[in-house]
Amino acid sequence: MGKLALVAKITHVPSIVLSEFDGPRKGSRQDAIDGLKAIGQRCRDLGVDTLVVFDTHWLVNASYHLNCTRHWEGRYTSNELPHFISNMPYAIPGNPELGHLLARVANRMGVDTLAHEGTTLAPEYGTLVPMRYMNPDQHFKAVSVSALCMAHYLNDSARLGWAFRRAIEDEYDGTVALLASGSLSHRFAQNGLAPEYAFKLWSPFLETLDREVVRLWQAGEWQAFCEMLPEYAVKGHGEGFMHDTAMMLGALGWSEYRGQAEVITPYFGASGTGQINVVFPVTPVTGSAIPAAQASSAQGFQAVSRL
Template identity: 90%
Template sequence: MGKLALVAKITHVPSIVLSEIDEGPRKGTRQDAIDGLKAIGQRCRDMGVDTFIVFDTHWLVNASYHINCAKHWQGNYTSNELPHFISNMPYAIPGNPELGKLLAKVANEWKVDTLAHDGTTLAPEYGTLVPMRYMNPDQHFKAVSVSALCMAHYLNDSARLGWALRRAIEDEYDGTVAILASGSLSHRFAQNGLAPEYAFKLWSPFLETMDHEVVRMWQSGEWKAFCEMLPEYAVKGHGEGFMHDTAMMLGALGWSEYDGHGEVITPYFGASGTGQINIVFPVTPVTGKAIPQPQASSAQGFQAVSRL
């Protein structure tokens, strides 16, 4: 029925917006990231994509998984984290309530507690808004946003959510979709007072070396090894959103059974201490046998990655 056409891990760092609007020394310094987002957007247009599903690592939730599928979003956004980087940024994005509710239905059928919100005043976070600024400036695409800063969730369940969303798309949706995991690799911000010094580099050589090894594994297709190391990488790499967006993305691709190879669109770069990239993953057929089973409820409900 439907088609999952493209999956990508993308950057949303606020310095992208700053580099666009600044008339000072930051002007144009993130053009490579902007060009990468635009290139992925164009590729999705060429593939006939009608809707983006964005796994947003800035949408914090404490219970259940949530899908923001309002009919339309419009407003002006200022980041509460970095208001000197993103301030009064206008946005307008068509939503897709039909798809959002379908995604939640199928996720629940796969035993992942998920709620869709179509009649809501809740606006997207900048993990959705920044990429859409460059990938969807003319409102060509619809979008739904999925919570991916998950405070009391297992990575296994996030992977299972990703697989359930793929099943919803391919088995029951009449359309073509792209999935965007919006989040960084390592995410250790520069210590307060040192941000300007680390504007274009990583916080530590350890984090940079680890990130480069992960990108190499993605390009080489070493998915079994990466899936096994993801929980530890999320902790030791200070993963953004505890790397639930990455688990969701890999779940949609087929988890450790995935046999594709990452295609780097924007090469890895440092931003305020964090590691960023735009990388596309081809969608290949999978059986789903390797999709992690849901974790049993217990008093140990917080996985290690939730205790940063």
């Protein structure tokens, strides 16, 4: 029987990488880097062998997909922001055994999921940026999960998260961390205004909304947050339509989760978006099925995620 040891919502904002290099932005994201390193150290201390990343930069149009090839290595340049991330080297060991197990259990629980081992598909920077700081020595294996889901219901993403927990705890021989890699609000600054918004949010409304969400997380008000998530994903411009967050909460127990969030890197603005590093303690979940897996008729929960 395996263990789900840690769950976190993490930032992958490209200015983190830019801040490593000489220039006006050097050192400006050290708090985010330190937060990612701290979460990585916690995973080491907990004996984690594999980091499963819900990557809001991996766009898919059908099914859920897992990239679980045995080893990734290469150089990455962001197609979105090539002036922020350019020729970034990476090397990450994968975990095909865990990837296939996660997909098998998800399918068994009615969530259409495919695991890809023999593929040339490289991870997106929602996986690569956190790994740069959490796993520079290739200590951990990794599995990348598609979380920019264009034709998926949020309740299915929650069910996917619950299926992953069941696979880990019931059938995996090892210890895993789940990482929801994505921002809170994700409304980028309008073209031409990015430098002006490098360290702030696009609007006071979005910042107020994000800060209230962080308060709900820290207070453990999960019923309220779960009820607002579909609307927040749309009106708050949630990255990846917040599918990474739904997956994460599905694994934790959805509205029955009883933990309180621990902020590692305080909320900050980046190019108009809202960013944070936060850990969610893994608590026991009673019953054989998560409420989210049965909640497709709950008010608002069935709302389609695509805009």
